[in-house]
Structures are given as structure tokens and as C-alpha cells.
Amino acid sequence: MTELSSGDGLRAEDVVVRFGGLTALDGVGVHAPPGRITGLIGPNGAGKTTLFNVCSGLQAPVRGKVTLDGEDLARHSPSRRARMGLGRTFQRLELFSTMTVRENVEFGVEARWLSWDPVSQLGLRASGRARRRQIRHEADEVLHATGLEPLADRVVGSLSTGQGRLVELARAMARNPRILLLDEPSSGLDPAESRDFGRQLRELVASRGIGILMVEHDMSLVLEICDWIFVLDFGKPLMAGTADEVRNSPDVQAAYLGKEAA
Numbered sequence: 001m002t003e004l005s006s007g008d009g010l011r012a013e014d015v016v017v018r019f020g021g022l023t024a025l026d027g028v029g030v031h032a033p034p035g036r037i038t039g040l041i042g043p044n045g046a047g048k049t050t051l052f053n054v055c056s057g058l059q060a061p062v063r064g065k066v067t068l069d070g071e072d073l074a075r076h077s078p079s080r081r082a083r084m085g086l087g088r089t090f091q092r093l094e095l096f097s098t099m100t101v102r103e104n105v106e107f108g109v110e111a112r113w114l115s116w117d118p119v120s121q122l123g124l125r126a127s128g129r130a131r132r133r134q135i136r137h138e139a140d141e142v143l144h145a146t147g148l149e150p151l152a153d154r155v156v157g158s159l160s161t162g163q164g165r166l167v168e169l170a171r172a173m174a175r176n177p178r179i180l181l182l183d184e185p186s187s188g189l190d191p192a193e194s195r196d197f198g199r200q201l202r203e204l205v206a207s208r209g210i211g212i213l214m215v216e217h218d219m220s221l222v223l224e225i226c227d228w229i230f231v232l233d234f235g236k237p238l239m240a241g242t243a244d245e246v247r248n249s250p251d252v253q254a255a256y257l258g259k260e261a262a
């Protein structure tokens with residue numbers, strides 16, 4: 001599975017996106033290195049999801065550059081970016097609810113094997129039984145790393161939202177990303193579940209060396225687990241800094257925390 005990562009990680013620079021007359025992003029940048037959790041926050045409509053879409057290739061920018069470990073992604077499709085190690089989850093849970101936790105995670109492993117790259121093509125030539133064994137082995141590793149082993153044979157539809165969020169994370173991890181984009185991963189979780197989820201993310205980053213870029217509205221989770229935080233406001237960069245710097249920034253309080261915490 002994943003070696004502890006090195007390299008520059010994901011970097012977006014000077015990104016501009018317009019929707020008709022609306023400038024959704026105006027010279028925005030973000031950097032998510034491996035081995036770190038990076039937060040991307042801002043009030044509603046600040047441009048967070050649009051920036052995620054630019055990074056994963058779902059939205060073409062008018063201007064700006066996105067690189068993964070120094071390689072320019074401009075000409076790469078979303079699926080090519082995924083194969084290069086850029087994973088993503090979405091705000092809405094998109095799991096196979098009639099399948100077990102293990103089957104969902106194995107689906108993630110298979111999705112990577114079926115993608116085109118020389119190594120996975122070699123894998124496909126392995127016999128059916130050898131291939132199944134390998135998929136099961138990789139799924140076991142991910143189930144272990146995400147603490148989902150006890151739930152492996154449960155049908156996903158019977159799980160709580162918090163457990164479902166973990167399954168979603170595990171399925172994304174099964175694709176062996178170097179950098180993982182998480183869109184509001186704590187959505188639908190209660191405060192205790194959210195704290196547990198945050199702990200799990202920190203453990204994954206420490207044990208696997210992946211980098212996480214996270215859009216999240218739960219400020220206590222962001223301030224607790226992020227090593228570095230980028231703040232957007234009305235499509236422009238407002239500031240970037242540590243949790244303490246963000247917490248104590250009058251600009252952020254005025255633009256965001258003030259409204260959220262009020």
C-alpha cells in the first residue's frame with residue numbers, strides 16, 4: 001500500500017473562475033503537502049467547492065495553475081488525476097448501501113486496479129483467485145487503518161452516518177491516494193462522532209503520510225486537526241495560517257467566525 005509520501009503535494013496558484021458575470025475565484029491559491037491536514041474554510045459562497053472542482057478537474061479555470069508533485073494537471077482529466085493519486089470524497093454520502101463495508105472498500109481497490117496504468121494491467125493478468133486474494137488483502141489493510149474491521153461484514157445501509165463517513169473515507173483510501181480532498185467530511189455527524197472522525201484522519205495522515213485538503217464548516221474540527229488553514233472570502237484569499245493565527249485573526253472573525261459563532 002501507500003509508502004510514507006514525500007514531494008510537493010497538491011498546489012493551486014492564482015486561480016480565477018468566472019460563471020458569467022460572477023467571479024467565483026479571483027487569484028486564489030492553496031497548498032496541501034503530504035503528511036499534513038490542510039483546511040480550506042470561508043463563509044457560504046466563498047468559492048471552496050469551486051476550488052476543489054478546479055483541483056480535481058471538474059471545473060476549468062480562466063487562469064491559474066494546479067500541480068501534483070510539481071506536475072501540471074491542466075491537460076489531465078478528472079480520472080487521470082485520480083489515477084495520479086488525487087482522491088476525493090463528496091459532501092453527500094455516495095456509498096452502495098445494500099453492500100457490506102468490506103464490499104464497498106473492495107470496490108475502491110478494484111476501481112484502482114481497473115484504471116489504466118502499467119502496474120494495474122499486470123495485476124489484471126493475475127489469475128482470478130490470485131487477484132481476489134490481493135484485493136481482499138488490500139481491503140483488509142484499509143479496514144484496519146480506518147478502524148472498520150469490526151464492521152466489515154455489516155451492510156452499509158444499517159450503519160450510522162458517522163460510520164458511513166468512515167466507510168466513505170476507507171473507500172477513498174482504497175484507491176491509494178497521495179492527496180485526498182474531503183468535502184465537508186463531518187456533515188451529518190454529532191460533535192462526538194466528529195471528534196472521533198478527526199482523530200481517525202490524524203492517525204491516517206501519521207501512519208500513511210498522505211496529505212488531506214479539507215473543506216469543512218465545523219470550525220472546532222478544523223481548528224483541532226488542521227496543520228494549516230486557508231481562508232477565502234467572496235472568492236478572494238483572506239489569509240492563511242495556523243489554527244491559532246486563524247482563531248485570533250480579526251479579519252477572519254469579521255468575515256467568518258463572527259457570523260458562525262454569533
Ligand SMILES: Nc1ncnc2c1ncn2[C@@H]1O[C@H](COP(=O)(O)OP(=O)(O)OP(=O)(O)O)[C@@H](O)[C@H]1O
Pocket residue numbers: 019022024042043044045046047048049050051
Ligand atoms: N455552476 C455554477 N454556476 C454559476 N454560479 C456558480 C456555480 N457554482 C458555484 N457558483 C457560484 O460561485 C460562488 C462560489 O460557490 P461555491 O459553491 O464554490 O462556494 P462554497 O464556498 O463552496 O459555498 P458553500 O460553503 O455554501 O458550499 C457562489 O456565489 C455560487 O453561487
